[in-house]
Amino acid sequence: MEHILRPIYQERASQANTLGVLLIEKKDKASPVTDTFDAVLLIITKESEQPLYVKHYSYEDKKASMNIVSEEQLKDWLLMGTNRKVLEWILNGKVLFDRNDYIHNLKQELREFPFYGRKIKMGIEFSKLIRRYLDGKAFFENNQYMDAYNHIVHSLHHLARLSVIENGFHPEVTVWTQVKQIEPEIYKLYKELISSEETIEKRLELLFLASEFLIHSRSEMGSTHLIDVLQEKDIWSFDEMLNHPDLSLYSVDLSVLLEYLIDKNYITVIKKETKGQDIFHRYYSV
Known part of the structure; x- marks a missing residue:
């Protein structure tokens, strides 16, 4: 299809x-990589008025998609993992x-995957994992098993990533x-959750017990990036964290990750008096 495009x-x-400019052609009929298209053109630009511009084409019985993406948007996708197909495209x-x-x-x-890039990606993935896991646990404790199941499936995806x-x-x-191949224990957990013949309540109960250790054992590695940034100074307000260029990447998951790390004694809460009686400002320190 290259000569046509x-x-x-x-x-x-x-x-x-x-x-x-890259060309990605569909190899397998059921392959998800090209989003049902026979071919995808990925065009990377230095700058662009809009971060992504997409146009579709038809030729005989085939279809193609042209994706013009700015370098900034591409780097954001690769860092945040929000467009996994683009990694395979490149x-x-x-x-x-x-x-x-x-x-x-x-x-x-991308092949060398420098450690600094890995550290940020691990931090973002860990924060998403904690958010989904804790939300799932809360639903489970309130007997909302279908909602708990949904969150736990997502949390296992983040654990896998x-x-x-x-x-x-x-x-x-x-x-x-x-x-x-890499971590069969996590794969086994996922398979048991989705294919076990136990009741959904029992499946979730067993999974919470098993995954607690797997998550806890990754706390140090998953929080390395956040801790490194917080060590730049002694005390932080939450707003300062939110507006730090590196920590803003955590977005809405930052507060949940912070509370998890306080609970695990990685971060300390420091209270400072306000003008109101018995009300304190809350600050954070490693």
């Missing part, structure tokens, strides 16, 4: 703002245009295939 991507490649896509080896260097960086990152790999679309 050539006029489309050549026009973009000629623009000084374009950093690289690593496995055919390079059609590469300005100053931008794509080549990006592929190399955390395990993959911890081992130096990027979580792929087929993350459970990776986890089966």
